[in-house]
Amino acid sequence: MAFFDRLKAGLQKTKEALIGQVNTVMSVFRKIDDELFDELEEALILGDVGVTTSTRLVEELRRRARQRGLKNGNELLPLLKELVAERLGDGIAPLNLNEGGLTVILVVGVNGVGKTTTIGKLARHLQEDRGLKVILAAADTFRAAAIDQLKVWGERAGAEVVAGPEGSDPAAVAFDGVKVARERGADVLIVDTAGRLHNKAHLMDELGKIARVLGREVPGAPHETLLVLDATTGQNALQQTKLFRETVPVTGIALTKLDGTAKGGVVVAITDTEQVPVKFIGVGERLDDLQPFDPKQFAEALFAE
């Protein structure tokens, strides 16, 4: 399947609900009136875009519709798509790689969002699609059987996993990861971390320490800090992004579970206020269920038939 089709297929269910509503709005020939704008706003809110950003988007939509002298209700959808895509950034945001040296990718997020799974998928992508040698570090030493889980993914993706004993210092595992990655001449080290709620200062400090150790061992590391967000999450994802950014330099977002009924619209609010690009989307539990995030296609797939 071509990329665009795959993206569309992955987002099919995601978009259905939203499309459904937008379509009922659009299908009937309608004048542009307050009611129509209200319905569009409702569709955005139901997609988890959030009330603030939805209101702002609809205000902007009104302004532009007026500017362009639009008359028909069905002219609004393409415009709204444009606006959403605009907010999502311009073009595909690439992974930050440390050309010619060891790239360190740190993966962070709250509990259960899909960090470990995403790492498995990312390792496959980097090795198979890009020909890079990847090592994984199991720095989630807290959750029961988290290390075994990563090892299974490592096996599936064909990447070696560096691990310490359960309950050991995660920063020490990260340190070992760097050492082994160097010994093996690997190109990329991906560090898995335990899920932590962003409002727990002691856990965030622990995360800061992991990042510092990595930075000490490899200049410029972590080169990429991926914050994993679950598409089912509501407005709290904004808070997650804000607070994780206070501890680690988040350079990208991976938005998971878009294969479900949730729409993940909160990323529109996030990219709007936090200026962190979404880089990947997760569309399933299999090894190849990871897609690069393309703002235009995302907005398109979100609204298109």
Place this chain on the structure above:
Amino acid sequence: MFESLQERLQEAFKRLRGKGKLTESDVNEALREVRLALLEADVNFRVVKSFVNRVKERAIGQEVLETLNPAQMVIKIVYEELVALMGGENVGLNMADRPPTIIMLCGLQGAGKTTHAAKLALKLKKEGKKPLLVAADVYRPAAIKQLEVLGSQVGVPVYSEGDQVSPVDIAARAVEHAAQERRDVIIVDTAGRLTIDDELMAELQQIKERLKPHDTLLVLDAMIGQDAVTTAEHFHGKLGIDGVILTKLDGDTRGGAALSVREVTGRPIKFVGVGEKLDALEPFHPDRMASRILGMGDVLTLIEKAQEQVDRKQAEEMAKKMLKAQFDFEDFLEQLRALQRMGPLQDILKMLPGVGAQLKDINVDEKELKHVEAIILSMTPKERRNPDIINVRRRERIARGSGRPIAEVHRLIKQFEQARKMMKQLGGMEKMMKRGKMPRLPGGGFGGLFGRR
């Protein structure tokens, strides 16, 4: 991001000082803010709509109570409606008349099923039951191992057959196994699944058919957004759930899902998960959840939590003193130490009314607490008991004694006075709550005491 609803309503009602009956325009104005607050709390759009309409109907024409203004009156009604909607009394597990009781957990990926299977097992074990955990997630890598590790942590056996066997068969044989081993509660952990995954939803239906569980619980992440409604509707529609466990409430989410899920399933939320540790399971309290969704803090939980740590009588004394604003620096010192014992201060502060909104920029610096302690310890016992006598000369001495700058001493005393005032208002509020009246809260909150980032 979230101002407290009270603050916003107070703002909206600055002009409306009318007493008497609530007019339609009073109510509309207030409900606009309520609607925003609920949406920001992730209550589903449609649920908000019907809820707000209900409140409106009830509110218009109501007598505004003597001590309240229209804004407070509307909040009171909203609060009461929220509590009513989320179910009056707390509901526990459905236990079988004749053992074994069978409990089945289901939910989306990563919601907290496995963890809560273990938490329930621990709780039941403490109550003298003999639970058995069943590993029926054969899909997620290391899911069985995870349950086995958690099982051994709580000292409860785990029944598993590896990941090459159908979960339906595993669950069925687990029941036989439980009979042989005389286990009287069976807790089945299932794999996370999407509601649109027909195959996996059918699998759950089969397990349910075979086992006829006494309690089928949907495990739901409290951070879930608008999709809560779809998720709850589908699990309930296809499976018929008996209740809900709302997890990760130790985060800072408002948890509007609680309202959505209750509205669309009519099933009670039975427990909430408040941490990764296996004893972090609490019964669900609709009143506290209502306060949380509205951003009103959670005085009740705070008081209860304090009681766990401080001896009960001592806590009551303290609370009484605090609420009457009689508490002095000695009490404060004790309180500070008790607070430190209670765990992460953020968690505690969050429960105080009026603090929630400011909490985002509060960083409770343990070092700063030490400084506060040092300053108080440099006061004479007499000064501690009568803060009013601490004049400038005394302050200078205290600064020298504690090695802290004088400005810090000034600040502490000022903040102490403010806190005292706030406590007094809290006291008033507690009385009002008892009489069914809602308070007006000060904006400053407790936050200042601990410094900001």
